[in-house]
Amino acid sequence: xxxxxxxxxxxxxxxxxxxxxxxxxxxxxxxxxxxxxxxxxxxxxxxxxxxxxxxxxxxxxxxxxxxxxxxxxxxxxxxxxxxxxxxxxxxxxxxxxxxxxxxxxxxxxxxxxxx
Amino acid sequence: xxxxxxxxxxxxxxxxxxxxxxxxxxxxxxxxxxxxxxxxxxxxxxxxxxxxxxxxxxxxxxxxxxxxxxxxxxxxxxxxxxxxxxxxxxxxxxxxxxxxxxxxxxxxxxx
Numbered sequence: 001x002x003x004x005x006x007x008x009x010x011x012x013x014x015x016x017x018x019x020x021x022x023x024x025x026x027x028x029x030x031x032x033x034x035x036x037x038x039x040x041x042x043x044x045x046x047x048x049x050x051x052x053x054x055x056x057x058x059x060x061x062x063x064x065x066x067x068x069x070x071x072x073x074x075x076x077x078x079x080x081x082x083x084x085x086x087x088x089x090x091x092x093x094x095x096x097x098x099x100x101x102x103x104x105x106x107x108x109x110x111x112x113x114x115x
Numbered sequence: 116x117x118x119x120x121x122x123x124x125x126x127x128x129x130x131x132x133x134x135x136x137x138x139x140x141x142x143x144x145x146x147x148x149x150x151x152x153x154x155x156x157x158x159x160x161x162x163x164x165x166x167x168x169x170x171x172x173x174x175x176x177x178x179x180x181x182x183x184x185x186x187x188x189x190x191x192x193x194x195x196x197x198x199x200x201x202x203x204x205x206x207x208x209x210x211x212x213x214x215x216x217x218x219x220x221x222x223x224x225x226x
Contacts, residue, residue, distance in 0.1 A: 006157075032212065043121075043203055043219040044158070049212065093157050104148075104214065106157040 003027055004096050006107035013084055013114055020080045021110045023094030029074035030096035034104070035067075038091045050077045074099075084114040118142070119206050121217030129225050131193050136202055136220045139186040144206035147187045148214070149178055152201040161189075194224045 003026040013019045023033055031052050036044040048058045048069050056069035068080040077096075081088055093109040119140045128134055138147070146165045150158035162171050164180035164187060171178045175198075177190040187204055204217040 004157075034213065036216075041201070041219075041221055044216045046213060046216070091155070095157075103163075104160075106150075106159070108157045109155065111155070 004107040032097040033077040119217035127223040136189045138204035145209040150203040
């Protein structure tokens with residue numbers, strides 16, 4: 001089946017630095033990718049919708065200058081957490097919709113810890 | 116903003132018992148998905164329901180989509196410890212091009 005891969009799976013960074021998380025669709029092309037944030041034992045909160053070749057659409061309350069999203073190709077979207085703070089520590093998950101638009105596939109998630 | 120209310124939020128049962136998780140909204144969705152997620156991993160799709168009134172069975176899991184496509188339920192028969200996990204429903208709004216997730220149901224099945 002279709003696979004969405006996230007890298008890194010775990011990252012620790014110092015407060016004030018920036019960290020990039022990649023989301024790749026390995027065997028299909030995705031015009032749309034989604035980025036979510038999830039706190040322990042809670043549901044997924046949509047942060048932004050990323051469309052290939054255009055600017056991401058951010059959900060209300062999500063700072064676009066802090067969470068930079070780039071979707072430069074049909075198989076790659078990146079989320080950069082800029083000037084990270086401990087409260088940004090969370091589980092970040094991406095998903096990708098195939099070109100036919102019928103199915104959404106989720107990545108394995110990336111744990112970010114800001115110290 | 117479309118909201119999905121999932122209930123119960125937490126459920127702890129003994130192996131062999133049956134359970135039902137509900138997903139309700141005041142909004143109509145073009146389709147609805149159910150996912151199961153284990154700690155530290157991404158959600159895994161269980162089923163997609165599209166047609167109002169649709170019922171789908173996946174071994175011991177039965178999924179139902181409401182006639183008005185506003186609500187759904189997941190019924191598990193004879194639960195097993197391997198069913199333990201976070202169950203999420205997600206309603207898809209084709210016009211908006213995105214999905215809304217329910218709050219999740221944390222299921223624990225004790226042996």
